[in-house]
Amino acid sequence: MRMLKRLWLLIGKLWALTVIFAGGGLLAITLIPLFGLCLGRKPEHAQNLIRASFRFYLGMLHHCRWVSVDISHAEKFAGCEGKMLIANHPSLLDVVILMAYIPRAQCIVKHELWNHPLLGILMRRAGFIRNDLDPEDFIEACRASLHQGRCLIIFPEGTRTPPGQNPHFQRGFANVATLTNASIQCVAITCTPPFLYKGEPWWHVSSPNPIFRVSFGKCLDAQDYSLYGRRSIDARKLVESLELYYADLVGHSDARARA
């Protein structure tokens, strides 16, 4: 029985990975052009399509008892329009979960993804921001999308943090915040047992199935972090204080003791 359960979880994991990579490409050559023809090329259509697909995807993982997602106060995502939303990044599914629930999500994508022959179509059509713009253009793009009321999702770690380590933040999100005076909504994500984490072997499955928990933390306004009279110092202090805050939210006591 245990063998069967593990086999089922392994099938689920491989299916989840296949769908996430092939599904995006499939959307890019089917529904995205269809929407473009029927409804015009508005970024909102592509965003809604991505959101609905991610909802469907999570629903599928849930109904097959592969992965559960537990969000406390999901209605708060609607209040994130025009704000920056930061989250820790334990798993590949984090961005899927956030984008499935945030009404007008704005993402910053790696230039490799932007230039991808299939997924790039999706990124460009949804009006996402590429990460290799000149610094001034990049900040302007972030500012413009915050003004349009989109919710700018940033994982300050830049990449997934392996289980058992405290999140280490890059300064990029703090630069964007201090230059645009954005409000910052903190979100904490935990996953037990760890799933699709950095360096996880593809055949590795853990039983019971993973449960993602998403919770809302504090929300900072510009006056909460504009404290030192110099933007460059404000950004550095913001990184330090939020790193400590996340160590408390999602951190590991052993890692805290070492730090």
Add this chain to the structure above:
Amino acid sequence: MTRAEILAKLTETLEELFEIPASKITENAKLFEELGLDSIDAVDLVIKIQAITGKRVAPQDFKTVRTVGDVLDCIEKLLAHNETAST
């Protein structure tokens, strides 16, 4: 201004803007790897240099800057340009 004077002024600026200890600021110190600057900090630094020298820094001149010494070269070039312009 001599190169040493420019370095002193730049050290003061880097301390003020980015809280980098003066002891770490040498001609060979790498701005991004060793002093922890990022591309947005570089924009802040250019704005500050422009304010101090009263000269516009061409973006392409600053793109190749990697070390504190490179910044000094850039400022010396700006000031030299200033002198030729005023004579």
